[in-house]
Amino acid sequence: MAKNKRDVDAKVKKAALEETAARLFMEQGFEATSMQQIARALDVAPNTLYWYYASKDELLVGVLNRLLSQTLQHLPAMGGLPLKAQMAWLLDELEQSREMVATVHSRLDQSPVIRAWHDQFHQFVESTVIFALKTAGVEASRCATLATVATFLVEGLLAHPHSAHQRHDILEWFAASAGDQLGGAAV
Amino acid sequence: MAKNKRDVDAKVKKAALEETAARLFMEQGFEATSMQQIARALDVAPNTLYWYYASKDELLVGVLNRLLSQTLQHLPAMGGLPLKAQMAWLLDELEQSREMVATVHSRLDQSPVIRAWHDQFHQFVESTVIFALKTAGVEASRCATLATVATFLVEGLLAHPHSAHQRHDILEWFAASAGDQLGGAAV
């Protein structure tokens, strides 16, 4: 288990690999970026990538986890804020990875490994939102439904182009509806 | 403009082509179905398909329009029903084309022709829902927001596996929230 030189080197190389891949995926999209292209940017042979990742989708998972861990570092600061603000923050955060979000959804039915990552991510987000709702005093039986609705609204806003005005109206309406039904908890 | 024999033949052949393609797309998915495979099922050479459609995506558009026109024939009967029932009907209808819905969303960023079809379809659905809401007496300024939310919820339910219980809770909550805010209109 000792971290020897080799492990460090491998980690560093994977990091460089994922950063390059992430850049190309975001610039051109996942489908439009070939393994050849990534390899060329790294100055290695195309099949070298397969020593580190079993497939292009596994490389995508590596990229996703890297992006996720970066986002999670900013999470603690969001603890006490109202739900509407938290959704707005999540939206801003995800919007910077719009391309990646769309890619994940587009490969759900084609790639079991992406499906697994997606489902796990969703479960994490939903349970986090449910916890936040409970903490805000929302009736326990309603929390799951509200969390799912919140998720669907965020995904809808991400997938479809919209104005700041539209976004505001939707989040406002949701927060009001969620709050109203339980006598004005601070949602 | 006269409908001569040639036109009829072409229509019939396109119909057969699109039905075969639709079947394979639904059985195996769009990506997993090659032009070769479709051609083989029709007993023609692969490039024959390109005489009728400029690309695989244009063939998909043909299939989509065919499915849509079938669905639209059942639409008139839905006129007077409450919004919740209409959403449930739309969900059942779309769920039979889950694969196609997912395919359309997955190709939005790759294919301008699919993007155009999708946007047009969305506009049609939203304006239909807005009309239904206005007819039900919903305040005009709220209609657009509610229609968008309804759309997002339908898409969310379609994209993510869920129980009948979850679906019921979400539709119930939405109808209640939409109705409450304007003194109990028959939404």
Place this chain on the structure above:
DNA sequence: ACCTGAACACCGTTCAAGT
């Protein structure tokens, strides 16, 4: 352990040629 050259089995699409 790490990387390569060469190949494999596809893919959507094009083009010149036939009828």
Place this chain on the structure above:
DNA sequence: ACCTGAACACCGTTCAAGT
């Protein structure tokens, strides 16, 4: 107008071989 055979330029991935 309609259809074909043959090819093109890719693609993700594999494998045997090198160090």
